[in-house]
Each structure stands twice: as C-alpha cells, then as structure tokens.
Amino acid sequence: MSSTPAQPAQTPRYKPGIKYILMLGALAALPAITTDMYLPSLPAVAEDLRASQAAVQFTLSGMLLGGGVGQLVIGPLSDRFGRRKPLIVGILLHVVISVLCSIAGDIGTLIALRVLQGFFNAAASVVAIAVIRDRFVGSDAARLLSRLMLVIGVAPLFAPTVGQAIAGLWEWRAVFYALALIGLVLVAIVWRWMPETLPEERRRPGHVRHIAGGYWHLFRNVRFMSLAVIPGLGLGVIMSYVVGSPFVFQDEYGLSQTQFALVFALNGVALVASAQLNAALVRKVSSARLLRAAAVVQLVFALVLVAVAASGFGGVLGLMVALWLVLGTQGMIPANASVLALNTYGHMAGTAAAVIGALQSGVAGVVSPLVGVLGGNSVSMAVVMLGACTLTVVVLLLGTPVFRRGGWMRLDTYEQVEAVRPPK
Incomplete structure (x- = not known):
C-alpha cells in the first residue's frame, strides 16, 4: 500500500481566488451573523414585547432548532435540484422572514418566525459546504475550509457590535432590516458570481x-x-x-x-x-x-x-x-x-x-x-x-x-x- 493518500486523476489542482473564498465564507456565516447581530437586542425585545427572559432566549435556541431541521431538508434538495436554486430560494425566504420579524407584535410570533428563519437560512451554510465538496477534495478542500474559518470566525466577532450600533441608533426591529439587506446582497452575489457546481448527471x-x-x-x-x-x-x-x-x-x-x-x-x-x-x-x-x-x-x-x-x-x-x-x-x-x-x-x-x-x-x-x-x-x-x-x-x-x-x-x-x- 502506498504511504501517500490516493489522488483523483481527473481533479486539476488550482487555487480558489479571494472573491470565491469570501463568497462561500459569507454564505457559511449567515446563520451565525443572524444570531449574533440580534444578541444585544434581547433586553429590548423582552421589554417591548413584554416577554420573559426565557421566552426571549428561545428566539435564539428556536433558530438553532430550525437550522438543524432545515439543513436535513435542504441538503438532499440541493443534491436533487443543484446548488443554486435551493440556495437562492432559501436566502430570499430569509429576507422575507427578516422583514416579518421586524413587525412581530408578540413574542410567540417572533419565536415562530425565528424558527423559520433558521430553517431557511440553513440553505446558505449547507450549500457552501456542499459546493466545496463539489469542486475540491483532500488537502485542497481542507485548505479552503480553513480559509473559510477566517471569514466565519471574524464575522461573529463584529456582528454583535454592528447589531448594538443599529439598535442604538434606531431600535431592535431595525436589526432585522439589516439582516434582510444582507440577504439581498448575498442573493445578488450568488446570482452574479456562483455558477451551478452540480451537473445534471450527478444529481x-x-x-x-x-x-x-x-x-x-x-x-x-x-x-x-x-x-x-x-x-x-x-x-x-x-x-x-x-x-x-x-x-x-x-x-x-x-x-x-x-x-x-x-x-x-x-x-x-x-x-x-x-x-x-x-x-x-x-x-x-x-x-x-x-x-x-x-x-x-x-x-x-x-x-x-x-x-x-x-x-x-x-x-x-x-x-x-x-x-x-x-x-x-x-x-x-x-x-x-x-x-x-x-x-x-x-x-x-x-x-x-x-x-x-x-x-x-x-x-x-x-x-x-x-x-x-x-x-x-x-x-x-x-x-x-x-x-x-x-x-x-x-x-x-x-x-x-x-x-x-x-x-x-x-x-x-x-x-x-x-x-x-x-x-x-
């Protein structure tokens, strides 16, 4: 047996550009940004909606729950219909739900919307990882995932500060308008720069x-x-x-x-x-x-x-x-x-x-x-x-x-x- 890992004969070696890394990193980080930008607003949400601390905290854990289920549903759909369609639909629904969150009148409605938000923006993270596997294997994939950690790791560090600044200038509802805007920007980037990576014959x-x-x-x-x-x-x-x-x-x-x-x-x-x-x-x-x-x-x-x-x-x-x-x-x-x-x-x-x-x-x-x-x-x-x-x-x-x-x-x-x- 050879002492080195087998290399796929048909896979050319190439280096992904910084734009490509930033795009996939932003997609993979969307669920974390959606959580962390909202964190500083928890006390204001509790006061405005007259909700308990436990109920407000469930707007976070509910999103994680929705995200876990969403990945299990959206992952197979991306194997069936390709990467772009489930990704774009998922982020667009994230945009719509973000706007609905901004006008929620009670904590129960906000919790339900956050579960749905986690479900649909899971498309961004699961498709980002699948795209890497579509194009890269072995050490190439490991290097790209490590590079993504730079984007994924830095984004949540700044997200709470940005969220606090937005809520301070306006109110907590404005944070969801910002999340909707981020979603629209990501859709535009995907539409323009991310081609389909899963051909018909491999679906x-x-x-x-x-x-x-x-x-x-x-x-x-x-x-x-x-x-x-x-x-x-x-x-x-x-x-x-x-x-x-x-x-x-x-x-x-x-x-x-x-x-x-x-x-x-x-x-x-x-x-x-x-x-x-x-x-x-x-x-x-x-x-x-x-x-x-x-x-x-x-x-x-x-x-x-x-x-x-x-x-x-x-x-x-x-x-x-x-x-x-x-x-x-x-x-x-x-x-x-x-x-x-x-x-x-x-x-x-x-x-x-x-x-x-x-x-x-x-x-x-x-x-x-x-x-x-x-x-x-x-x-x-x-x-x-x-x-x-x-x-x-x-x-x-x-x-x-x-x-x-x-x-x-x-x-x-x-x-x-x-x-x-x-x-x-």
Missing part, C-alpha cells in the same frame, strides 16, 4: 424514499458519523465558552464590558490563526494526522484549563492563557473532520453536509447549556469544555482508524470525481 433522485435511503446509509456508517459529530463537539467547546465567558470574566473576575470585549476578540484571533495554520500545514501533512494531533493536544490543554480554573492559578491572566490555548487548537479540528467525513460522499455532498451541520446545531445545543446547569462559573465552563474535548478523542479512537497503525491513510482516500473550475 440524485429527490423523492422521499431516496432521501430517507441516503440518510439511512449515512447513519449506518460508523466512520462517517464519528467524523461528522466532531465539528458539533467542537462547536460545543466554543459555545460553552461563549455562554459562560460573560459571567466568568465580568461577574467572577470583575472585568469591565470593554475589557471583556478585548478578551473575546483575542480568543477569536486564536480560532482564526489556528485555522490559517491548518491551511498551511495540510499542504504537507494529511488531514487525518492533523486531526489526531490537534484533538490530543486540545485535550491536554483542556485538562490544564480545568486545573487553572479550579486552583485560581495565575488569576484572570492564567485563565485567559489556558482558554486561548484550548480555543486556538479548535481551529484545526472541524475543517479536517468535515473533509474526511465528506471524502467518499461527493455523490451526495448536500445530504452529507446536512448531517454534519445538523449535528453541529444539535450537539452544541445540548452541550452549551450544561455550563449554566453546573453553576455558570469558570470551573463549570472548563469542565464542560473538557468533556467535549474528551468525547472528541474517544469518538476518534472508537469510531475511526486514525489512532491505528496506518489508519490515517485509509481516512485520506476519496472517490475520484471531476472538479469544476471556480470563477476567477
């Missing part, structure tokens, strides 16, 4: 039996499901930090809002930097090897984080450094796991990407609330993050051959497909 039948059969095939594949759940565990790590860090740094350690914003930005830089490091490393090191190393190193850093949080060693600076290391390693895990999961499913990339996306929403939605359940302090945040990191290593160990001798070579094989050159 799958779209009736229920074939869709269910595709999902059943994926769910029965232990290796695929093991790799597909890892990005969800990774998002669980990130969301545990996101939901816990405001209380940890401001209430427990006494940081001001400005200081916390700086800490949040620095940790965002860690995610982006490690993703770019991964993009450089996959040129020389296989995705499977990088995933294995990053998962183990992150587990060690998570153990250090728990020790620092429990002992108070180094104070707030010690906690910041430990968090930076854990989150920094995270940037090297989702892209490699996603590429390895999709390697042999180019013929049903939309369906496979939908499973990965739905697991991300579902697993993160289950993991992150545990921080509050366990106490909402630094120790509970660190323990939940450690738990997700531990599960990542266990899943890799039991569900994939990555820790076995030569196992990385079996993960780095993929079907031979003809790639479509992206626009310049």
